[in-house]
Every structure is written in structure tokens, then in C-alpha cells.
Amino acid sequence: MKMTRHIKSTATFALLAALIILALRAINWLPSAIDDGTLRRYESIEAVHTVVTPVYMPAYFPTALRWPPSSIIAQSNPYRAVMSEFDDKRTGETALVISQSESGGFGPPENFTVALSAETVTYYIGPRSVTLVVGSSSGGRRISTLTWREGPYIMKLAMIGEPFELTRMAESMLK
Amino acid sequence: MGFISNILNSYAGMYAVQVMLHSLVAGALAASASLAWDLKAPRARQRLHMCVILVPATGFPLYQMISPERGSVYFRLDALLDANRWLVLNMLGMVPVLGLVGLVVLLSTLIFLSQELMPIFRHMIDKADVSHNPESIPIRPDSPAPTPHMAKVRLAAEGLPVALPEIYAIEHEEACAFSSTGARPAIYLSIGLVDALDTDALRAAIAHEAAHIMRSRSPVIIMVFILRVLMFFNPVTLLEFRRMVQEEERICDEIAAGMTGSPGALASALEAMRPDTGEHAEGVTGAVYGIEQYSLSVQLNDRITWLRSGGTGNAEPGWAIAVIVALAAMAINYYVV
Numbered sequence: 232m233k234m235t236r237h238i239k240s241t242a243t244f245a246l247l248a249a250l251i252i253l254a255l256r257a258i259n260w261l262p263s264a265i266d267d268g269t270l271r272r273y274e275s276i277e278a279v280h281t282v283v284t285p286v287y288m289p290a291y292f293p294t295a296l297r298w299p300p301s302s303i304i305a306q307s308n309p310y311r312a313v314m315s316e317f318d319d320k321r322t323g324e325t326a327l328v329i330s331q332s333e334s335g336g337f338g339p340p341e342n343f344t345v346a347l348s349a350e351t352v353t354y355y356i357g358p359r360s361v362t363l364v365v366g367s368s369s370g371g372r373r374i375s376t377l378t379w380r381e382g383p384y385i386m387k388l389a390m391i392g393e394p395f396e397l398t399r400m401a402e403s404m405l406k
Numbered sequence: 407m408g409f410i411s412n413i414l415n416s417y418a419g420m421y422a423v424q425v426m427l428h429s430l431v432a433g434a435l436a437a438s439a440s441l442a443w444d445l446k447a448p449r450a451r452q453r454l455h456m457c458v459i460l461v462p463a464t465g466f467p468l469y470q471m472i473s474p475e476r477g478s479v480y481f482r483l484d485a486l487l488d489a490n491r492w493l494v495l496n497m498l499g500m501v502p503v504l505g506l507v508g509l510v511v512l513l514s515t516l517i518f519l520s521q522e523l524m525p526i527f528r529h530m531i532d533k534a535d536v537s538h539n540p541e542s543i544p545i546r547p548d549s550p551a552p553t554p555h556m557a558k559v560r561l562a563a564e565g566l567p568v569a570l571p572e573i574y575a576i577e578h579e580e581a582c583a584f585s586s587t588g589a590r591p592a593i594y595l596s597i598g599l600v601d602a603l604d605t606d607a608l609r610a611a612i613a614h615e616a617a618h619i620m621r622s623r624s625p626v627i628i629m630v631f632i633l634r635v636l637m638f639f640n641p642v643t644l645l646e647f648r649r650m651v652q653e654e655e656r657i658c659d660e661i662a663a664g665m666t667g668s669p670g671a672l673a674s675a676l677e678a679m680r681p682d683t684g685e686h687a688e689g690v691t692g693a694v695y696g697i698e699q700y701s702l703s704v705q706l707n708d709r710i711t712w713l714r715s716g717g718t719g720n721a722e723p724g725w726a727i728a729v730i731v732a733l734a735a736m737a738i739n740y741y742v743v
Contacts, residue, residue, distance in 0.1 A: 240443045241730075247438035248734055251431065255486040255742065262491040269491050270483060304483060309494040314479065336415045341475050 268307030275299060276315070282307040287331055287381060288315075291403035293396045295320055296327055311384075312337040319391075330387045343389035345374050356398075356405045365394055377401045414490060414504075420477055420743075421466050422511075422639065423489045427742050428462035429642035432735040439731045443723065448656035453728035455650035456630050459643055461735045463633045469740055476743060486741040511639045518638040555600045562608035567665055568616050575600065581678045585615040587622035602678040610672035611679075613662035621658065652705055659709055660717065669717030673710045680706055 262269045273279045276299065279286050283305050292298055300315035302325075312332035319326035328339040338344070345366040352363045361379040368374045375394035378387050379401070386404075390397045413419045436454040445451050469476055482488040493504045555575055563570055571591040578596035581603075585593045593615040600608065621627065630650070637643040663669035681699040 244439055244442035244730070247442060248435060248738070251434050251438070252486060252738060255431070255738075259485070259487045259491065262495055266495055269494070270479065270488075272483065304479065334412075336412065337479055340478055340480055 266308055270304060270306040273303040273305055276303065279303060279305045279313055283311045283313050283331075286313050287384070287386060287404055288329070289400035289403045291399050293327075293400070295396075301325065310334045310337075314339070326391045328387075328389045330389075331381070331384045332387075333383050333385070335385055338385075338387050339376070339389040342368050342370055342372065343374060343376075343391075344368060345376055356402050359405050361401060361405075363394055363398070379405070414493060415477065417470075423493070423507075424466050424739075424743060425462045425637060426507075426640050426642060427487065427489055428465050428735070428739040429458060429640055429646070431739055431742060432458040432461050432731070433642050433646060435731050435734050435738070439727050443727055445723070445727070447722050448653045448660065450723050450727060452650055452653035452657065453725065454731060455646045455653065456626065457728050457732045457735065458646040459630050459633055459637070459650070461732050462640075462642075462739065463637060465736060465739050473740075476740075482743050485743045486738065488743050490743075510641055514641040514644050515639050517644060523635075523638075555597055558600055558605065559595060559608065559612075562605045563612050566609065566613055566616065568613075568620070570612070570616055571619060573612065583611045583615055583675075583679065585618045587619055591619040591622070593619070599675075599678060603675055604671075606666070606668055606671040607674040607678070610662055610666045610668060611675040613665040614658050614672060614675070617658035617661035617665075618654075620661075621654070627654075655705070656709060656712070659713060663713065663717040669713040672717075673713035676706055676710050676713070 263271055268282050276286055276288065297318045297320050301318045302316040303313070305313040310333040312330070312334065314328065314330040314332075314337070316325045317327040317329075318324060325343075328343045330338050332338065345364045346369040348364050348366040350363075350365045353360060354363070355361070356379075359379045359381070361377055363375070363377050365373075365375045373392055374389060375392065375397050376387060376389045377394070377397050378385065380386070388397055388401060414423065436458050439445070439454060440451060445454070473481075475481055482490065493507065495503045497503060497506075553575075559573055559575060563573060571585075571593060573593045573595065576594055576596050579598040580596060581599040582596045583594065583599055585591065593612060595608075595611065599611065603611065630647075634643055634647045659669075659672060662672050666672065681702050
């Protein structure tokens with residue numbers, strides 16, 4: 232009898248906890264129903280144009296990478312930002328991240344951030360001063376990143392491996 | 407907006423926002439547990455209130471240690487709840503949600519300062535005054551009892567199965583009793599109370615205050631109090647701490663009833679100490695005072711009803727339910743950023 236009551240109470244608690252989780256999901260969804268500019272995923276670059284324009288993409292694109300992006304996230308509130316991920320055709324894993332943001336707080340994930348820099352170079356591509364950083368991520372992967380300012384946006388290109396393709400893409404965006 | 411975004415994304419900003427959200431979730435889980443297990447025992451209910459204060463206060467630093475990426479864009483996108491999605495909104499295009507949250511934080515802080523911190527300082531000063539007031543005479547077992555009041559208190563204190571601290575009689579007509587804790591704990595009884603109660607009821611009042619002093623040394627309670635002070639901005643902590651204090655009164659009622667064997671005697675003592683909910687000052691201050699006194703009266707009535715019914719029947723379920731709630735809160739709150 233006591234055991235039955237305990238099981239019933241535990242089941243009731245589990246149900247109430249599940250309802251709390253559902254309520255949290257609903258509360259999290261509401262802002263996107265009120266404001267189109269909240270952070271969300273998009274199916275295509277064209278769809279992003281409804282919240283962020285322009286969206287800068289390279290004219291040159293490595294053949295080893297898959298187009299279109301496998302993941303696109305964007306927002307216009309509290310500031311405009313877009314981040315696109317591109318997969319390697321061979322491995323299927325994310326190999327390139329392009330971010331465009333009005334704030335420095337929005338950028339590639341940690342596994343595409345250089346934690347230990349082997350080389351940092353600042354030079355000009357056309358009229359823009361760009362910073363190239365080559366090093367390792369916190370997971371030990373070889374990462375190359377290129378950063379520059381494009382109007383109100385901070386542009387960041389981050390790629391697994393050496394920077395050759397990265398600089399070609401940046402040049403196609405800046406020249 | 408960039409400035410506000412930078413504050414919200416700083417460690418302190420994220421801690422402040424998330425601790426409030428985590429408290430809400432923990433509070434909802436604690437209420438669910440109380441409902442599911444039909445908890446009536448004050449100790450079990452107090453443990454749940456402690457969970458709501460302890461778990462959120464320690465959760466965020468722990469989560470960030472385990473997963474520093476928790477503040478990243480990708481984690482937020484897949485979180486159960488991302489607070490930033492609300493904080494950047496303007497309701498009806500005019501009222502910033504962040505502003506409303508700031509208002510709530512400000513109110514919580516003001517309430518904490520005016521109703522908790524200031525009274526503590528005032529109590530410390532009053533206690534010093536009372537100790538040094540020649541009209542407040544300590545009643546010690548080895549010293550003579552020059553007045554009938556002191557003799558009555560000494561008679562009431564005899565026979566209690568605990569070592570009692572110093573007991574002071576205060577020249578005050580209103581029936582009240584309180585205790586002070588710390589290095590030199592003491593019990594204070596007003597002359598009005600001593601006059602109003604018979605020996606049994608007085609013994610019960612002393613036992614209740616002695617229970618407060620015994621329990622004040624609990625490390626968990628001390629830690630919860632420290633966290634409560636540190637989270638002065640959190641309205642959920644404000645409410646939960648007050649509910650914890652209410653349960654503490656009931657726990658001390660249980661202990662006193664056990665010590666004296668007479669829950670009815672304690673009920674009589676509480677009836678004598680019921681606040682006056684009649685006329686009071688006008689204006690906002692008067693209204694606030696009136697509400698407080700009414701609230702106190704309702705709580706006292708609950709306690710008196712329980713004591714008059716025999717003061718028994720609260721089966722103690724132990725720490726298991728509090729642990730379940732804490733674990734559930736830790737698991738769910740990890741995904742609330």
C-alpha cells in the first residue's frame with residue numbers, strides 16, 4: 232500500500248516536471264512569434280534577407296565543401312548577425328563557419344576558435360585590414376581564422392586546416 | 407542595445423539572470439513535489455524551500471565549469487529557455503522586458519534592505535540596549551528572583567529537558583517573546599506575556615524560543631541565510647526564504663510541543679501573542695503594516711489550529727524528496743540559459 236502510494240506520487244511528480252519542461256519550451260517559443268528578429272534557424276540565405284541585408288558570402292567557394300550551408304542562424308534583435316556552417320563533402324563534418332555580426336559576442340563556436348595561436352598576421356586585402364590567425368582549437372584541431380570589419384559588421388571566416396582556401400574566399404569577398 | 411547585450415552576456419549578467427530563472431524552475435518543482443507527495447511535515451517542506459535557494463545559487467558556476475560553451479549562440483538556440491530572447495523584446499513596441507526585470511530586481515532589493523537587513527541591524531542594537539537596560543534583568547537559576555514575574559519565569563523554565571540560555575524579562579506591556587542567537591544566545595520575554603500566560607503556556611513559549619536557538623547553529627541554515635543575503639536581488643529567493651522561516655516556526659512548535667508534552671499550552675501562548683489587526687496608522691505605511699499584521703495573524707492561526715488538534719500527524723519523509731527535487735532542478739536548469 233505504502234509502496235503503491237510512493238510509486239503514484241513519483242509518477243505524479245514526473246508528470247508535473249514534464250509539464251514544467253513543456254511550459255519552458257512554450258515560453259521560449261513565444262518571442263519568435265512576437266518578434267521576427269529573434270535568434271532562429273533559417274532554411275536558406277534568401278530567407279535570412281528578411282531580417283539581415285546584405286548577407287556577405289564568398290564568390291570563390293572551395294570544391295571540397297558543400298553548398299548550400301548545412302546550418303544558418305540569424306537575428307536582428309538586439310543586433311544583426313548571421314552565421315553559416317558548411318560541411319566537408321568527404322567527411323560530412325562542419326569544415327567552414329562564416330559569421331557576420333554587429334557585435335563581437337556572436338561568432339564561431341569554440342571548436343572553430345583558435346585557442347593556441349601559432350601565427351597572427353595583419354595585412355590588407357584591397358581596402359580592408361584583415362587579421363589572419365592560424366593555430367589550434369581547444370580540441371587540438373588546426374584552425375585558421377580571418378577577421379575584418381565590413382561596415383557595421385565584424386566578419387569572421389573560420390576553417391579547419393591551413394589558410395590558403397580561406398584567404399582566397401576572403402579575397403573574393405573584398406576585391 | 408550593444409551595451410546591454412554585453413552586460414547580459416558577461417559572467418555576472420548571466421549569473422544574475424539565470425539564478426532568477428533557475429529559482430523559478432526549482433520553485434515550480436518544489437511545489438510539484440509538495441503536491442505529489444502531499445507533504446505536510448514542516449521539516450520536509452522547509453527542505454524543499456532550502457533546495458529552491460541552494461540549488462540555483464550554486465548551479466550556474468557548476469554548469470559553466472562543466473560546459474563553458476553554455477553561453478554560446480548554438481547552446482542558446484537549442485536550450486529549453488533562452489532568457490535573452492525575452493530580455494531583448496519590447497512589449498507592445500514600448501515597454502522593454504529588460505526594464506520590467508530591472509524593476510522587479512530593484513523592488514526585491516528594496517524589500518530586502520527595508521524588511522530584512524535593517525531589522526537585523528535594529529535587532530542587534532535593541533538586543534544590546536536590552537542587555538544593558540537595568541529594567542531587563544537576566545533570570546538565572548543561581549540568582550535570587552526579586553519579583554513575582556521573575557519567579558514565575560523561573561518556575562516555568564524548570565523541568566524543560568534542555569540547557570537554557572539566559573532569560574531576560576523586558577518591561578513591555580505587549581505580549582511578546584523572542585530570542586537572539588550567536589555567541590551569547592538569550593531568550594527575551596515581555597512582562598505583558600508573563601502576566602498573560604499561565605506556567606504551562608509560559609514553559610511552552612520558553613521551549614519554542616529554546617528550539618530556535620538550538621536550530622540556529624545548523625550549518626545548512628547558516629549557509630542558506632548567507633546565500634539569501636547574497637541573492638538579495640532575486641524575488642524568488644525572497645519569497646522562499648520567508649516561507650522557510652514560516653516552516654521554521656512550525657518546526658520549533660513541534661520541538662516545543664515534544665519538550666513540554668502539551669501542544670495546547672503552546673497554542674495558548676501563541677493566542678496571547680496574536681497581533682492586533684485593528685486600527686493602525688493611515689496611508690501607505692499603515693496599509694503595509696496592516697497587511698503584514700494580517701499575514702502574521704493568518705500564519706499564527708494555522709499554527710494554533712495544528713497545535714489544538716494535537717500537534718501530531720506529520721510523517722517525516724526524510725531527505726529523499728528534497729534530493730529528487732534538487733536533482734531534477736539541476737538537470738532541467740542546465741538547459742535554461
